Every structure is written in C-alpha cells, then in structure tokens.
Amino acid sequence: MLAKYLDLSVNIALQAVRSITITSNGSSEIDIKRYCRIEKIPGGSIEDSQIVKGVVLNKDIVHPKMSRRIEKPRIILLDCPLEYKKGESQTALEIMRENDFSLVLEQEEEAIRRQCEDIIKLKPDLVFTEKGISDLAQHYLVRAGITALRRLKKTDNNRLARVTGARIVNDTIDLQESDIGTQADLFEITKIGDEYFTWVTSEKTTAVTIVLRGPSKDIINEVDRNIQDAVSCVRNVMLKPRIVPGAGALEMALSTALTEKSKSIQGIHNGPYKAIANALEIIPRTLVQNCGGSVIRQLTALRAKHAQDREKNWTWGINGQTGDLADMNQLGIWDPYVVRLQALKTSIETAIMLLRIDDIVSGTKKKDGSAGGAETAGAAGLGAE
Structure with a gap:
C-alpha cells in the first residue's frame, strides 16, 4: 500500500523517533508506545498525513465562548473533577425545613467556586482534566477567560505533561506556580469533517502525534x-545501530556457513547443522515462490553464488519483485540486526521446546456430552515409553 508513499512514511518514522529520543548518561530512551501516538482521521488523501510535534486530541472546548486558539498558553493539567464530588457510599439526606435544600445547593456551589478560585488565581490560559466539568465551573472559567477541556485519557494527559512541562495535580488546592506548563507554542482547535480536534504543539517537545489521513478506514488501517512497522524498525536501528542484508541474503549466507561447518563434523553430531541450514533456506525459497519463479533453479544459483565467494557475495539475495538474484548493497534492502537475531533465537528455542515433549495429554468428550477420561498419545519418535 505504501509503495509509492515510501519517502513520506520513512520521513514520518524518522522524525517521530528522533523527536521522542531522550539521551542521558550515554544511553537512549525511545518509548514509542507512550509518547508516539497515531491519530487516524478519515478523509483527504494519504499525502495529507503528517507528524505533529505535540499532542492531537479528538476533543472540543466545553463552552462555546471559550477560545479555540491561544499562542504560548499557560496550561494546568488536573486529575480531579471540577464538579461537586459525591460520596462513594450511599448517603441519605433528610430535609426538615424549606431552606435546607437551598443550603445543600449553596454548599455544592461553594465547593465548586473554591476549586475555580484555586485555578483562577494562577492565571492560566488552559485547563485540561481527566474528569468532568460542571456547568457552574464552566461559568466561572469563561468569566475568567480560561479555556477548558474535560474527560481526557490518562495516557493523553501524560503526553500533554511531556509536551507542556506541566505537572498533573490531583486536587486544585495543591496547585502551585511550578505546576503550570509553559513549553507549548500553540493551542488550536480545528474542525476536520464533522469532528473537532485539539492541537497542542511545541518545537522542543519529546512527544509526537502521527496524523494519518485516507479516503477510507480500511486504507487508513x-x-x-x-x-x-516503520517506527519500530527505526527505533531498533537507533538503539542498536547494526544492520544485515535482507531478502534472504543473510539466511542463505548462514545456511552456506553451517553446511560447510557440518562437513567437518563426523557422525550424527552434524545433523543439527544440516537441519538449521535447510530451515534457513525457507526464506529465499518463499521469496522466489511469491514471484512465481523457478524455485530449484534460483535456489541452486543463489547457493552457488554464496559458495563461490562467501566474503564477497554474502549480500546477494532474491529480488522480491522479479524473483531474480540481486545484490542487497545495490538495492538498499537491509534489516535491523536485533530483529533477525531474535527471529533465529525464537525459532531454535521453539524447536528445542517441541523436541522435549514426550507425551501429549488430551481431554475427550463422549457423544452424550459428558467428559471422558484423559487419553495419552505418545509422541512418535520423541522417546515416549
């Protein structure tokens, strides 16, 4: 799908990983799961996809009179509701006089007013909260010229903290000047299609959002x-900057080396070398089959190419489009070293685990639906007694 958008996807992946990379004490931290979010917005074309240095949220302001664009905003992040907090246990309230109900409402309003005063005295421009905001709180905030958004996800609030430099506060009474974030360059809400999206951007951020566009949900997915895949690949290369040739070149080079090694070992001990060598040839064989080429002819030619000069021809593999032999140096097809190493480790460890199975115990059911006794099927050739 991304064949003709290769440059776009590569640039997006590179910018995303470089932006969220934090280097300290000679080691790098690249947390793509928490600080690189993908926001899918149907509509437009794939070329409209972009990377945003900041956070993009599918949210709108809570009151129509609040501002939808603020430059260099002062931001407060909350993890508490701006509404009267109800008790966790069931409570009964007995009203004996006419003005008792009014007193209860006044107490609720007073609690909300105190919360808003704690916020207003710090003079922020923006308030984000993971909980709700009551109509009365909206009134106080609008009157103070403060924009508010509610019901954010915890992960989005954490990313906002990283972008803005603000600290997430659990209660408005604990708010301090040091909790306000001032690193954001722009807050803006735009309408795309039928939905509103909030953009909080900063050039110095270490959290990014990849905005994907496309004519349909299937294409966007x-x-x-x-x-x-591209972002994970870039992350692996930046953490471990070592690469190996792809397109079956590495597998054939290893297969050739193991075959040569098996010739120097006598008896049955050379069996594992031959077995792994044959298994590694599955990768180039599959590539040839996918192209509709002659598997025997191309594998024989590739095997001969590697055996002819192992140090010079070890980068030769299968061209995935034509099925012919090709030098991966010229095609520029490389895989992260850590990925190929982990694939080999996993496959060999899985084979060892399966070979250690002596018996297989399976539960059966009788025709009347009642559970029958367990049957033991001896694994053929695995040493079952």
Whole structure:
C-alpha cells in the first residue's frame, strides 16, 4: 500500500523517533508506545498525513465562548473533577425545613467556586482534566477567560505533561506556580469533517502525534500498520545501530556457513547443522515462490553464488519483485540486526521446546456430552515409553 508513499512514511518514522529520543548518561530512551501516538482521521488523501510535534486530541472546548486558539498558553493539567464530588457510599439526606435544600445547593456551589478560585488565581490560559466539568465551573472559567477541556485519557494527559512541562495535580488546592506548563507554542482547535480536534504543539517537545489521513478506514488501517512497522524498525536501528542484508541474503549466507561447518563434523553430531541450514533456506525459497519463479533453479544459483565467494557475495539475495538474484548493497534492502537475531533465537528455542515433549495429554468428550477420561498419545519418535 505504501509503495509509492515510501519517502513520506520513512520521513514520518524518522522524525517521530528522533523527536521522542531522550539521551542521558550515554544511553537512549525511545518509548514509542507512550509518547508516539497515531491519530487516524478519515478523509483527504494519504499525502495529507503528517507528524505533529505535540499532542492531537479528538476533543472540543466545553463552552462555546471559550477560545479555540491561544499562542504560548499557560496550561494546568488536573486529575480531579471540577464538579461537586459525591460520596462513594450511599448517603441519605433528610430535609426538615424549606431552606435546607437551598443550603445543600449553596454548599455544592461553594465547593465548586473554591476549586475555580484555586485555578483562577494562577492565571492560566488552559485547563485540561481527566474528569468532568460542571456547568457552574464552566461559568466561572469563561468569566475568567480560561479555556477548558474535560474527560481526557490518562495516557493523553501524560503526553500533554511531556509536551507542556506541566505537572498533573490531583486536587486544585495543591496547585502551585511550578505546576503550570509553559513549553507549548500553540493551542488550536480545528474542525476536520464533522469532528473537532485539539492541537497542542511545541518545537522542543519529546512527544509526537502521527496524523494519518485516507479516503477510507480500511486504507487508513493499512497505512497505520505500515507506519507502526516503520517506527519500530527505526527505533531498533537507533538503539542498536547494526544492520544485515535482507531478502534472504543473510539466511542463505548462514545456511552456506553451517553446511560447510557440518562437513567437518563426523557422525550424527552434524545433523543439527544440516537441519538449521535447510530451515534457513525457507526464506529465499518463499521469496522466489511469491514471484512465481523457478524455485530449484534460483535456489541452486543463489547457493552457488554464496559458495563461490562467501566474503564477497554474502549480500546477494532474491529480488522480491522479479524473483531474480540481486545484490542487497545495490538495492538498499537491509534489516535491523536485533530483529533477525531474535527471529533465529525464537525459532531454535521453539524447536528445542517441541523436541522435549514426550507425551501429549488430551481431554475427550463422549457423544452424550459428558467428559471422558484423559487419553495419552505418545509422541512418535520423541522417546515416549
């Protein structure tokens, strides 16, 4: 799907990983799960996809008179509701006089007013909260010229904290000047299609949002899968900057080396070398099959190419489009070293685990539906007694 949008996807992945990378004491931290979010917005074309240095939320302001664009905003992040907090246990309230109900309402309003005063005295421009905001709180905030958004996800609030430099506060009474975030360059709400999206951007941020566009949800989901693979690939290379040739070149080089090694070992001890060598050839064989080429002819030619000069021809593999032999140096097809290493480790460890199975115990059911006794099927050739 992204074949003709290769440059776009590569640039997005590179910018995303570089932006969220934090280097300290000679080590790098790249948390793509928490600080690189993908926001999918149907509509437009794939070329409209972009990377935003900041946070993009599918949210709108809580009151129509609040501002939808603020430059260099002062931001407060809350993890508490701006509304009267009800008790966790069931409570009964007995009203004996006419003005008792009015007194209860006044107490609720007073609690909300105190919360808003705690916020207003710090003179912020923006308030984000993970909980709700009552109509009365909206009134006080609008009168003070403060914009508010409610019911954010915890993960979004954490990303906002990273973008703005603000600290998430659990109670308005604990608010201090140091809790206000001032690193954001722009707050803006735009309407895309029928929905409103909030943009909080900063050039110095270490949290990014990849905005994906496309004519349909299916296409956007396909682009999403490709972008996630690209971002993970860039992350692996930046953490471990070592690469190996792809397109079956590495597997054939290892297969050739193991085959040569098996010739120097006598008896049955050379069996594992031959087995792994044959298994590694599955990758180039599959590539040839996908192209509709002659598997025997191309594998024989590739095997001969590697055996001819292992140090010079070890980068030769299968061209995934034509099925012919090709040098990965010229095609520029490389895989992260850590990914290929982990694939080999996992496959060998899985084979060892399966070979250690002696018996298989399976539960059966009789025709009348009642559970029958367990049957033991001896694994053939695995040493079952």
